[in-house]
Amino acid sequence: MNRPADGADTPATTRGRGARPARPLAAAAEADDADPLRDPALYFNRELSQLDFNFRVLAQAQDDSVPLLERLRYLCISCTNLDEFFEIRAATVRHAQDFGTVPAPPDGLAPATVLRRIHDRAAELVDAQYRCWNEVLRPALTTNGVRVLGRAQWTARQTRWLRAYFRDEIMPVLSPLGLDPAHPFPKILNKSLNIVVVLKGRDAFGRVGNLAIVRAPRSLPRIIQLPERISGGEYDFVFLSSVLSEFVHELFPGMEVKGAYQFRVTRNSELIVDEDEVENLALALRDELQGRGYLRAMRLEIAASCPKPIVRTLLQNFELPENAVYRIDGPVNLNRVIQVYDLVQRPDLKFAAFQPRVPKNVDAIFELVAEGDVLLHHPFDAFAPVLELIKQAAEDPNVLAIKQTLYRTGKDSPIVEHLVQAARNGKDVTVVVELRARFDEEANLGLADRLQEAGVQVVYGVVGYKTHAKMLLVVRREGRKLRRYVHLGTGNYHSGTARVYTDFGLISADPDIGNDVHLIFQQLSGLAPAISLTRLLQSPFTLHTGILARIERETRHALAGRPARIIAKMNALNEPQVMRALYAASQAGVSIDLIVRGACSLRPGVPGVSENIRVRSIIGRFLEHHRVYWFGNDGQPELFCSSADWLERNLLRRVETCFPVLDPEIAARVREEALDNYLADNLNAWELHEDGVYRKLAPDGDTMPHSAQASLLAKLCG
Template identity: 65%
Template structure:
């Protein structure tokens, strides 16, 4: 049924700064939603502790990358304001205010919610005031035998200047009184905790009255700090931690060998420019001033902690505790029904496409496909991208085996996958030594696409088998991230992928693709065109709708296109896990746009785009968010789900299901504030729990 055409939109500046939220502040807000998980009494206790650690880890990366770059731009005046119109100085001021709020809530959660709850479950994090005489004797023996021999306390004087402090390591600043062997009056000293020492120590059962007892390494060091400085009186000891810029600055166009240049820069990453100083609440102002001066920071770079400065370490007890009642119920990911009872994946894929929805369905299907390919005499070539592979993936062993079995194996490795650079350099070296052709992608464009192509000879014909995914070839992530994978032998898709691999390895010209959208070439244009097509449908009085599930949204032209679509009458639902800079619900601009974020047991990672197209809907899954970097500065792929039944399944499971969530969803308003959805009169619905019930026969 045709509807009345929408009233023409008023002419206004869709690029006006007030229509955009700050990317950095939006990213920071995500951590408040994660912290809410740590405070949610409906979530098992050890999972809440894990969420607290995730917040600390996210905050580390936020300072290492986003704040570091903002401080660099502020210092050198090298960046124009973004779409939100905020200067780097304004942003840094606003970031500090929100981080102070986040840190206060983080430590309040630790001190007043999680620690008491853990104590009630007989899991104890002890402070020095909690030690019994028996525990103190054991801890002193542990300190003298295991810790003291590897410490190198350093007194500070002109001959012993302030040492280099490694990024994110635990340190103590110690105030000493008394005369040293050379007659000099008391002084300052530093104690650096080597990385070889465990940051959390479990006390043995024989010194505890039942339960599990832990202490932070900082508590141990402070408890026996006097043993490090015999002959002195310790007037005070204060833990601190410095965060440094971790963004690598290799200019790819100016180096002859990217792998060697990255290796050299990685050596210095741990000692790059400081951006944040975390210090205990009890540290005197004079000590703080000394540390600020040494690290060349400002007072606004200091964050006081009401507890251990490395609170991130609390979550490390999770894996070692056998307390299933305090964790999410275990489940076994299932193999797709299409593969049940069938040994040969190629036989299945010749007949039909197969969809994988991780973590509910097993990543083992991908491994099995590659295993068969590595051993099958009919397979001639294997081509794969690796962005993050992880240390436990058998995929690398299979690629090595395939090369040794005479297959032509090409692997595109992204050396600049942030914080995985060193691991990827080692991976590239291993593959090259096995005879695999390793390609480092394209200078200036990170290869973020997730692609596997297998070429097999069948009855004198070459057939291509393809795996495309929204997530990395990382086995651990596949158990905790939600992602969509597609296996297909569709000739058109295989031909497209063949062309993309040719372009990556041969640095060929721009290519024309039949099915896939390819960044930085057709994906950006394709997204805009499909939004504009919906706008045209709405203006002509036809039904028009867009639904997209993303990790982040910040590309200004895409946002402007969505604003115009909303003004034309297009109904738009966006499921954006993290940073979203679009303001929904602005009268006359984005009335028809709704934005929600899902934060639950699994990290939402799948990207799905759906366009109504006047009754002939199109659905794409992608490796790319609607971010400037993904659409313009990366190698990305969006792949259509051509099988109508599978497309309907993806829509139901990743879009309709998430739009119905009223327990783990957060709703964004036009001010940038998120409010948790409530069931109200509707039955409670958790998208992730619904998928567990639908796709897993039994959850342990």
């Protein structure tokens, strides 16, 4: 776990309180004679490491070399990530504390300990976020003609316009609720904006005022842009929370408002459906979704000036402990300032636009792929070839069947339209829709309904295992034979994320790969027995054991005095057996480089254990998302791309695919672009040290500055 050294928001280093110093191996052996590599001191806590990732994101907001509006975007991302952390990760730890149903993690920390450390670390992050907003970004935006105005900054003319706006656009949709025996504390929706109002006096019925709650409906914009004729500036904005606080007294005529304090509650958003006990997963999920916004409270954010008695009242109503409250010096929904990024048309304050590369002859996609595999490196390569493959398959009279997995697709996805058209054109179309894709459950239910209405065979996957694999299979008649074309990817079939996530996609007509994908689809849609695959590794069956076998093979090479090397890139790492295998490989002399964007439970650099392991995290313009595994294999290297991180859930509790890159030229390209290139990065790379500190790298006198993402933009899109 990592937290900033000498300050919560110091961009140069981050260190985590979840980390404990590694004990010497002798002490570890006394703790566990059977396997010293199980010593909890060798591991970081996954939740605390994930929380700390957001300090590295926040460091981008503090970096003067990043365009100003992009820095604002990074700040908002860190805030949104923190919301999701409490909704999912902290909620999972709380569930483990209450019910004790989760096995102890490798780090050995009890849930109660983790929750205490989460609070302390999250409080540091929140403080750093608001100092970044109040002291750095907001003043810098003002200097550049983008003003987010607080109430004290409003001119008389602006105040008059905002009062009229409040009366005309806001007040008609508000329903203030005075708290008394007839009006108990209302239900507060997850992450909604609310104002608690302190009142004095009596209303028309003679009721004594005390407290009232004003809930801001989600239909109201959280950021209001002032007209230029009123404000004098092209880009002047105010938060809805400021407008509510300023004019809330108009909701309580005849009474005195003694104070108004904004607050927001974050709730558990992890849906739990007992799949063994339901006959229809879609119906069960619909029932669960109705109540998701009102599940158990996890965190209370409230204005810093709110009196303690009111805070205690809110904590009591939300059934939260004292350490669940976060006092906020600014808007409680700071992430909503992301709307300013979209509203301000200032290219000089954003990253320079680029044009993704499109392969030649993409209009004849089947002929192109028949000549050889096609590698797509998003976002530098356009997503268009994937869309073209589905579109042309839908229209081609020689195509007989299309099969695809869908985890996240985005709103109004062209992929869905192509699949619907394919079904209408008489193709046999099967789609595996993962209903339990977190936060996309409702969208995927609607997607499934749309596809079924068009005649598509929709499959919901396998009970107990999320289908996270990214697969597309097209069966096409060519002469007297049927040929399979496949697309396999590390990222979702989502046109939007393909522009901002780094991912690989491989389009191939390789017969063995095509047959493997065919067998997996049969397994997902039917009740097939265990299958034997020729090329692919698959969770939950062969991917975990396949990774372990390849790590152990490198270990044997090292013990025999042969060259041994592992390079792997992923989003997160916490699977205990894989980490122990990496430790053993390091002890044998295997050189190991891990590029892990987010949570990493492995502790590198421990003498006698992991001194041959190096871990780095890359945070840049694009979200690092591809998963690539390279094993040296004594001069006969193997390279795989996958949909799976090296997490317990991905390797053991999901349906994932891991596919080899067989073409030597393409494999060399993947190695160079996604591994060597990132290992050379000294501008956006953070290196994890044994003590739990992430230190940001910088060029020294002997090395040239190198940004992996910038080099790919120049090389592939220049």
